[in-house]
Amino acid sequence: xxxxIQQILNGLSLGSIYALIALGYTMVYxxxxxxxxxxxxxxxxxxxxxxxAITVWGANIFAAIIIAMIASSLLGVxxxxxxxxxxxxxxxxxxxxxxxxxxxxxxxxxxxxxxxxFRAFPRVIENTHYKFFNGSITITSYQILIFTVTVVMMxxxxxIVQKTKVGKAMRAVSWDKDxxxxxxxxxxxxxxxxxxxxxxxxxxxxxxxxxxxNTIYPLMGLMxxxxxxxxxxxxxxxxxxxxxxxGFLLGIxxxxxxxxxxxxxxxxxxxxxxxxxxxxxxxGLLGREEKEKV
Amino acid sequence: xLSIKDIDVYYGAIHALKGINLEIKxxxxxxxxxxNGAGKSTTLRTISGLVHPKKGTITFEGQDITRLPAQKIxxxxxxxxxxxRRPFAKMTVLENLELGAYLRKDKDGxxxxxxxxxxxxxxxxxRMYQKAxxxxxxxxxxxxxxxxxxxxxKLLLLDEPSMGLAPILVQEIxxxxxxxxxxxxxxxxxxxxxxxxxQIADRAYVLETGRIVLSGAAEELAExxxxxxxxxxx
Numbered sequence: 376x377x378x379x380i381q382q383i384l385n386g387l388s389l390g391s392i393y394a395l396i397a398l399g400y401t402m403v404y405x406x407x408x409x410x411x412x413x414x415x416x417x418x419x420x421x422x423x424x425x426x427x428a429i430t431v432w433g434a435n436i437f438a439a440i441i442i443a444m445i446a447s448s449l450l451g452v453x454x455x456x457x458x459x460x461x462x463x464x465x466x467x468x469x470x471x472x473x474x475x476x477x478x479x480x481x482x483x484x485x486x487x488x489x490x491x492x493f494r495a496f497p498r499v500i501e502n503t504h505y506k507f508f509n510g511s512i513t514i515t516s517y518q519i520l521i522f523t524v525t526v527v528m529m530x531x532x533x534x535i536v537q538k539t540k541v542g543k544a545m546r547a548v549s550w551d552k553d554x555x556x557x558x559x560x561x562x563x564x565x566x567x568x569x570x571x572x573x574x575x576x577x578x579x580x581x582x583x584x585x586x587x588x589n590t591i592y593p594l595m596g597l598m599x600x601x602x603x604x605x606x607x608x609x610x611x612x613x614x615x616x617x618x619x620x621x622g623f624l625l626g627i628x629x630x631x632x633x634x635x636x637x638x639x640x641x642x643x644x645x646x647x648x649x650x651x652x653x654x655x656x657x658x659g660l661l662g663r664e665e666k667e668k669v
Numbered sequence: 670x671l672s673i674k675d676i677d678v679y680y681g682a683i684h685a686l687k688g689i690n691l692e693i694k695x696x697x698x699x700x701x702x703x704x705n706g707a708g709k710s711t712t713l714r715t716i717s718g719l720v721h722p723k724k725g726t727i728t729f730e731g732q733d734i735t736r737l738p739a740q741k742i743x744x745x746x747x748x749x750x751x752x753x754r755r756p757f758a759k760m761t762v763l764e765n766l767e768l769g770a771y772l773r774k775d776k777d778g779x780x781x782x783x784x785x786x787x788x789x790x791x792x793x794x795x796r797m798y799q800k801a802x803x804x805x806x807x808x809x810x811x812x813x814x815x816x817x818x819x820x821x822x823k824l825l826l827l828d829e830p831s832m833g834l835a836p837i838l839v840q841e842i843x844x845x846x847x848x849x850x851x852x853x854x855x856x857x858x859x860x861x862x863x864x865x866x867x868q869i870a871d872r873a874y875v876l877e878t879g880r881i882v883l884s885g886a887a888e889e890l891a892e893x894x895x896x897x898x899x900x901x902x903x
Contacts, residue, residue, distance in 0.1 A: 540771070547757050547768050553719055554755040559743035559772035559820060 377511040382634045383627060388518040390626020391525035392587065395580035396603030397610065397618035398532065399451075399573030405549040405613040406569045408467065412474040413454055414577055415600020416481035421447035421578025422496075422591045423489055429497045436499040436582075440524075443578035451574025452567050460563070478600075485593030493592045496585035521583045528579060529619060535572070536615060545569055549613070598642070602629075605649045611659025620661060670695045670855055671716070671747075671824060676725030676735075678708075678715050685711045686722070687879040693824065693857055698850050700858045700866040700887065702900055703876035709859040710752050712876070713826045716857070717749035718742040729824070744772050748822035752829050752859075754813040758802030762793055765801050765812055769819025778821070786815035789845050807838040814845070824855045831862045843869055863900035867891040875900070 396418060403411045424446035425439040434442065458477050462470045503516040536542040547555040548565045556562055584599060585591045602625060610621025625645065633641045652659065671693040678686040686708045693699050701709050714720045716727060718739035727735045734742055748769075757765050766786060770779045787794040790811040796804060801812055810830055817825060827846065831839040839862065847869050850856050860866035867873055867887045875883040875896060883890060890896050 543760070543764055543768060544771065546760060550757045550759060551755050554751060554757065555768075556719060556739035557717060557743065557749045557751060557755075558768045558816070559740045560768075561738075561740050 377508055378634070381512050382630045384512070384514060384518065385634075386627030386630035387623060388521045388587070388626070389630060390606075390623035391521050392580050392583050392599065392622075393603045393606045393626050394619045394622025395525055395528060395576045395583070396599060397607040397622045398615065399577045400604055400607040401610075401613055401615060401618040402545075402569050402573045404607070405615075406545065406566050407459070407463070407470075409459065409470050409474060410604065410612075411454075411459075411570075411573075412471075412600070412604075413477040413481055414573070414603075415596030415598075416478055416485065417447045417451050417454070417574045417596070418577040418581040418584070418600065419485055419591070419593060419596035420450050420481070420581075421574075422581030422585045422595060423485075424578070425582040426494065426496060426585065426591055429499055439499070440579055440582050443582050444575040447574040447578035447581070448571040451570040451577075455567060455570040460566075482594055482597065489593050491593070493590045496589055496591050498589075499586075517586050521587065524579060524583065528576060532572070532576070532615065541565070541568055602642075602645050605645050608649060608659060609652050611662030614659065614661050617659050617661040621659070624660075670730060671857070672728045673712075673716070674726050674728075676715060676722040676727065678711055678720055678722045680711075680720075685879055686715065688725070689876075689879075689881055691874060691881070693855060695855055696850075696853070697872060698846070698856045698858060698870045700860055700863075700870035700873045701876055702860055702863040702866055702873060702896075704899075705861070706878075707876040708879045709876055710828055713749055713751075713828050713857070713859055716742075716826060717747060719749075740772070743820055743822075746821075746823035747826065748817040748820045748824070749826040750813045750817045750828060750830065752832070754809045756801035756804070756809050756812050756816075758800065760801060761798050762801055762804070762812055763797045765816050766793070766819050769816035772820065779819070782819050782821055786818055789818075789848065790815055806833050807835070807842070810834065810838075810842060814842075814849075818849065818854075822854060824857065825849065827856060827858045829859060829861060831860060831865060839865060863896070867896075867901075 396414065399414050400410060403409060421443035425443040428434040428439040428442040454477055458473050459470055462473060501516065505514045536545060544555065544560045544565050547558060547560060548562050552562050584595065603622065606621035606625040607618050609625060610617025629641055629645065632644045673689055673691040675688050675690060676686055677688060689712060701712060703709050711720065715722055718737055721736060726733055729745055729747060734745065757768065766783060770782060773779050792808055793811055793815055796808065801809065804812060814830065830842050830846065834842065843865055846856060846858065858866055858870060867890060870887040872885065873887045873890045874881050883895065891901065
């Protein structure tokens, strides 16, 4: 039983990170129906920005997170502006292929600029192990940090999307672009804002991944990016609560599979989930089948 | 107030509008009637900047708005109630109305506009916190008109407000359109229900496959044989 609880706790912190990444996929999908496959690389750039902020400028972890968010937001906005916007009226396949292209470009660009080495992410805060039930359950301060940061980010996002003017405009744009234009909403600007927010969340996830695995490297965004994509689809692509549900669920599933079965099966299992969800319920766990609009 | 000169609009290879000329004077209700596919909606979409003409000019209060993006045109005082109402179905009635006032910074003015919309359409007030997607067709039409009024437009473009509504509701909506006009908003009304449209309009244009074939005072047009036969059911 304690073993099970331990796995849930581990899953929650890993799932938090997936949820933060999945959010960017789902928000971007919500406004322009595009899977931004470069999202994992935006995360990587955020992690490197934080790394340099800490090692070169001596920033603390929170300042480093802010710097990472700014760097990733700018990158996300530039990618949309340069690569996706000119294709806004082309077929979805053209944009999807472009997204994969941008992803590869950034991976290889990262390898060129940052080198192929794994770098140790600085241990900016003490990773204390708190033990419970005679040491059978351990919670680390990193796990607490990851989970807390995620919950705070969730609340901030919920506030932005539900209560602010820009959030309402985002929802309007995601529902009906022409109708949004008729309200006087500058749709291009709202799409940029969406990329900025989604990318900022990816940056936070990048820093947390750096802390969690202790290393960063130019291809670090690839696997978490793909898994978070699965999480977004699992929860229901385009739905913000779906991204969180999918992220947590996937994180827990992953730790369960590696804990009770085999770490070899951890990654394949994620993609088996993707295939199953696409066969059984493509709209995702929280998604409803599109109802006819009257 | 609004002047359209010789505009040509294409959708891909389809030549949707062929040299349209149209004038709207301050305070008028002008109606644009014609069959399905004649180009009525396209005319409205061109005015509000959702599509741009290949040639020709559109001037609004002396300013060339032909190439302006849609949000600028809203800012200048033209509001467009699109065909099919297009509510933001997953947002509440109130949120929809608030979005109508997206560009306005005068909070008190916005509150007054909201009160005015609720005076026109008390049912929207009752359903303020309901999701727009759960409203009936008539209520959605009210919401679409109310949302457009929230930007305090000088010119209101209405695309088929009677579509799919029961006759009694059509009467109600047209009565309110008349009231909105009397309160000082100029109206360009696109309708398939030519009968109703000609009743409340000052002037009318008849559109056929992308061209204006007739125009004149609404009363007179309603009496011409061509209009009677084609649009008023003989």
